[in-house]
Amino acid sequence: MGETQGKTGIGVIGLGKRGRGLLKQLLKMDNVEVKAICDWNEDWLKMGVDSIVEAGKPMAACVRSYEELLAREDIEGVIIPTSWTSHVEIMVAAMKAGKYAACEVGAVASLEECWQLVRTQEETGVPCMLLENCNYGRDEMAILNMVKQGVFGELIHCECGYEHDLRKSLTDGYDSGHYRIHHYLHRNGDNYPTHGLGPVAKLLNINRGNQFLTLTSMASKARGVRDWARVNREEGHPLREAELAQGDIITTMIKCAHGETITITLDTSLPRPYSRANRVQGTKGIWMEDNASIHIEGRSPEHKWEPFADYREEYEHPLWRRYIEEGVRGGHGGMDYLCLQAFVESVERRIAPPIDVYDAAAWMAVSILSEQSIAQGSQPVSFPDFTKGKWIRRKPGPASIYSLETVDASVFA
C-alpha cells in the first residue's frame, strides 16, 4: 500500500492527451505512487502503461470504469483530466468515495454543477481542487508576491484572458471526435476563463474577504473556425459551412464586492500569438503581460514603462526561487508540476488544497453566467454566493499555501 511505503496513492481518471501528460508529471514525484489508471479507451490505457514502464515505476492497476478505480482502498486522491461535461460527475463520485479529487479546467454547463461540488464537499468533508496550473505560472506568482507586499498599492482593476489560436486543434478535434469543438458549435460564452481569472481571483482575495458580484459578457460574430476550415480542409468538410454558436471574441466584465473590476477576454478562433493578457493595476502601479512591462510610482521614471524582467528578478516568488534552484520540471514552463505537487501535498498532509471548492465553483461559474449574459443581450447577471456568507469572515490561511512546505507561508497571507 502507498501509505506503508510513505507514498501517496494517486489514481488518474482520463488518459487523453492531457491526462497522459499529467500522468508523466506524477511519475516524476518520489512521494507519489500511481496506483491505478482509468480510461474506456484501450489504446490510451496502453499508452499510460508505457509511461509507467518507461519511468521505471511499479505498475498501476488498469481499469475501464471510474467507479472501479474509486472503490480501491490504496488510492487517497484522484486526478480527473476528462472531458468538460464529465468533470463534476466524477469529482462528486470521488468525494463520496472519500478520495481527494482534482479536476482539470474547462467549462461546466450549469450552476447546479458548481453547487454539486460545494454540497458534496460540505456533506462528505472531503476536499477537492481545481487544477488551475496558471496559478503557478512564474510571472503570476511574482505578481502575487508583489501584490501581497503592497507594491501595487490598493488594487483597482485587473485584466486577463485566454488568447490562443486553437483553429487547427478545434478542426482536428472535429475530425477525431474530440469534445471541445462541439461546445463551440452549440454554446456561446467564455468557455475557458480560469487560466486568466484564477490568478486574478487570488490577487483580489475572492472568497476570502472579497467576492465576485456581477458580470456582463459580449460576444462578437463567429468567423474564425469556418474561414480557417475553408482554406485548410477539402470541399465538403462540415466546418467549412458551419455556423458556430461561439463568437470569436468574448469579453466579460466582473464587478467585485470591494469595487474592483476585472475584464476577461476569450480569443481562441482568430490568428494571433498566445497571451493570457494579464494586467494588474492599483493605486501605485500597473503591470502588463503583453508588453512585458511595469510602471511603479515613485520608482519608475514618470509616465514610462520599465521591463518586468528586472522586477521579477527582485520579487521572484519563494516557491519559484527554490524551484529554479532545484530544476524546473514538466509542461507549460514548469507550472503543471507545481500545481500537481500542491494537490499531492494537500492529500499527503490531509489539508485543504490551495484552490478549494469555493474557488472552483466561483471561477467555473463564469462560463455559465457569461453564456446567460450573452443570451440576454449582455444583461448583467449575479454570481451565486457559493460560500453562503462565509467569504465575509474567511481569511487567507493554510489553504493559501502554494505547496513546498519549506516556503514561508506569510507571502500568501
Place this chain on the structure above:
Amino acid sequence: MGETQGKTGIGVIGLGKRGRGLLKQLLKMDNVEVKAICDWNEDWLKMGVDSIVEAGKPMAACVRSYEELLAREDIEGVIIPTSWTSHVEIMVAAMKAGKYAACEVGAVASLEECWQLVRTQEETGVPCMLLENCNYGRDEMAILNMVKQGVFGELIHCECGYEHDLRKSLTDGYDSGHYRIHHYLHRNGDNYPTHGLGPVAKLLNINRGNQFLTLTSMASKARGVRDWARVNREEGHPLREAELAQGDIITTMIKCAHGETITITLDTSLPRPYSRANRVQGTKGIWMEDNASIHIEGRSPEHKWEPFADYREEYEHPLWRRYIEEGVRGGHGGMDYLCLQAFVESVERRIAPPIDVYDAAAWMAVSILSEQSIAQGSQPVSFPDFTKGKWIRRKPGPASIYSLETVDASVFA
C-alpha cells in the same frame, strides 16, 4: 475679406490652453485668415493677440461674446475649443449663423445635445465637425490603410481607450477653477471615449453600412485622485477627502450591427504611461498598440509577433507619407494640424467634413450611455440611430476624404 484674398476666414471661440494651441496651428496655414478670436477671459484674449503678432499675421478682431463673433460676415468657419458643457450650445448657434462649426472632443451630458447637433445641421444645411485629432494619428491612419486593403481580413473586434494619468492636471484644475475635475466629482462614465473610438468607428464604417447597437459599461471604485492629493497637497485640500463619483477605470463594451465588438477603457486617475490601447483584430491578423506589434496570417511566423514599425513603413497612409515629406507640424505628433486642415479644407471647398454630425453624435453619445449603464448596474443600453435609418444606404464618399486634395481618395473608400 478672407474670400477676396483667396483665404478662408476662421474664428476661434475659446482661448484656454487648448484653444491657444489650435490658434497657433491655424496661424501656420497659408490658406487661412483668423478673422476673430473670442473669450470672456481678457488675459487669454491677450495671449491670443500675442500669438497673432508673433506669427506676423493680420490682427484679428477680439470679442468677448461668441454671438458677436458669429455675427461677422468675414467668418466662414469657427473652431470651438470651449468647455465640455458649452460645446453643443455654441455649435448650434454657429450652424444657425451659417458658419461651418468644429468643436473639440469631450463629454456631453445628454442625448438631447447629440440630437440638437443633428437637428440643427439637417434644418440649416450647415455642416459641423468633431475635431477628433486621433483620427489623424500616424499609426491609426496606417491601420486604416491596411484595413481598407483587407490586410486584417474581416474585422471582428477592436479595443481602444484613453489611458492617461491626469491626476496632477485634474488636481491643478481644481485649484485653478478648471471644469474637468468637476465632472469627475459628480459624474461616473467614460467621459472621453472619442480618442480611441473615433479611429475605430472609421475602421468599422459606423454610420456608413454599420452601426453601434448597444453598450454596457462598468466602473471601478475611485481612489486615484484622492490618494494622489493626500501625498501631493497640503492638509485641508478638499481633494484629500473628496469622494469622486468617477471610477478610476471605466470599461465599456459596444456591439455593432454586423456583429463586431469594441472594448473601450478610460483610465485617467491611476499612475501609468500614456496609451490609446488600440487593438484591431480580424480574420487575418491583429495589431496591438501596447506592444507595438502585429501578426498577419501567412506573413508573420506562426504564433509570433512582428514589429509594427516595419508594416507602418510599408502601409504608411498617403496623407502621412506626403506630410512627412513636407514636414510634420504642430502638436500631438502632427495630428492636430492634419485634423484642423481637414476642417479648413471642408470649409474652403464647401464639402461635408470627414468627421460629420452623425459621427459626432454617435461617438459623443458613448459618454452618456456609459453613465446610464453604470448607474443601472451595467445594464445594456441602446444607441439612438442618429441617422434615422440613413446608415443602411450611406457609403463612404467624399466625406471620407481626409484632407489634402492630392491624396487618392480611393484608400478611404
